[in-house]
Amino acid sequence: MNKLKMAVLAAGLSFGSAQATIVEVQTTQGNFQINLFDEGTPKTVENFLKYVNNEDFNGVVYHRLVTDLVLQGGGYTFDGSTFKAIESYGNVVNEPVYSNVRGTIAMAKLANDPNSATSQWFINLSDNSANLDLQNGGFTVFGQVIGNGMDVVDELSKFECNEYPLVNTTDEQCADLKSGALTLDAQRLITIEHVAIIDSNTNTLGDLSPKENTLIKEPVQPPVISNDSGGSFGALLTLMGGLLVFRRKRTTH
Template sequence: MRKITLAFILAALASFQTSATVVEIRTNMGNISVNLFDEQTPETVENFLEYVNSGAYANTIVHRLEPGFVIQSGGYQYNGQLPLDEVPTGAPVVNEPELSNVRGTIAMAKLAGDPDSATSQWFINLADNSANLDLQNSGFTVFGQVIENGMDIADEINQLPRYNLGGAASAAPLIDYDSASGEDPNEDNFVLITDIVVTDDAVVTNPDLNPTPNTLINNNNSGGGDNPSTPSDGGSSGGAINPLTMLVLALGTLLFRRRIKA
């Protein structure tokens, strides 16, 4: 009986471990590692990984830079000439505004006034944008955090000059580009993402990370629209008892009753 109980406890504890995935955004300016929050935002992570595993992010560019705010990608590919090709997208994913848009987090872009419209485009928060993005458009879904020295690369991109390439790439950061030459930018000028790949799919990765919950959305679940600087595409909700806590309480009650009977 004791062996069965111990096996049950170990299996139950294993089921409550935080699942996570680490991906590497490989760019011509350096690589950015990101720890995804599979448990807090499962639908969004699954959606993102579908694009990753299909190779959809190969040869995409950072098509938008808002200095001190965000860098945005996932929507357009450079295949040797302009105009840029759009990344084929699937069905949109449901909004999961559980976590806060603080510096170093990665979140999904979406259509203005449509909370559940995110597809392939994502952005990295260059600053603490929680006061804006945790509420706008029912909150922007944070689904990961940049780790290691990844923000050094993001900050370098933040320093690049921007150019209007038309459409959604009206504020594209470019490297060593001479607009006076009259030539179109090429692969040496774009912040090019050669690929995004999974580098660690262990059950638990970076357990020391403590993502900041989005408390603003709980206090004011505003559906508000976007403002001009909001990323556009075209953890805990509180109050619930942690399942692990419930398990410990249940086991404690069981042991207490067994002791009484003895």
């Protein structure tokens, strides 16, 4: 057993059936790879891998896009007419170690509740560190898109329609969707077909230089709380007073 695995076991951190460092997100519009920060954010990676190992992300759609800000998934499947929340394994402890710069993957959560992240995650399309590193206890960055992966992510994020990332949809059709004249169908949504573990060598972090979250060390200001229950899904993103607020709406099963 190598020293890293011994250290993980000594810390009492169990990663389930695999100690993955690199996963590939396989979508209907292309694939990209993410290097997970196993050592820096162990609880969050453990939580993410639980969903991966149990194939809970298979069939999940990207349900939210804010252009040049975030692309979000990990929460819902779509059966052709309705969205259904995937089962949650409970909240994960916040680990705001790294900065929300472009190309990183982070956990979505409820407003005013730093430890409320469950299954939903987002990819930072821009450098969002000024807001997300500090707000709501800091948003946990637990991996980084590698290789040419952001080229794929940028393609996935080209068309925003009512805060959905859609394909094969014109501006006119988008307006019809918003008015209800056109019904959303699965062919317009981007679906995650599978998330595959492709490298379980936890030493691959050495090839990366993740940026540290330094803002969280400063005094934390009270987060902005939204009373707006609008929006389509959990982990809503709103812009209030110049401060970004993520909120994951609780759903019942």
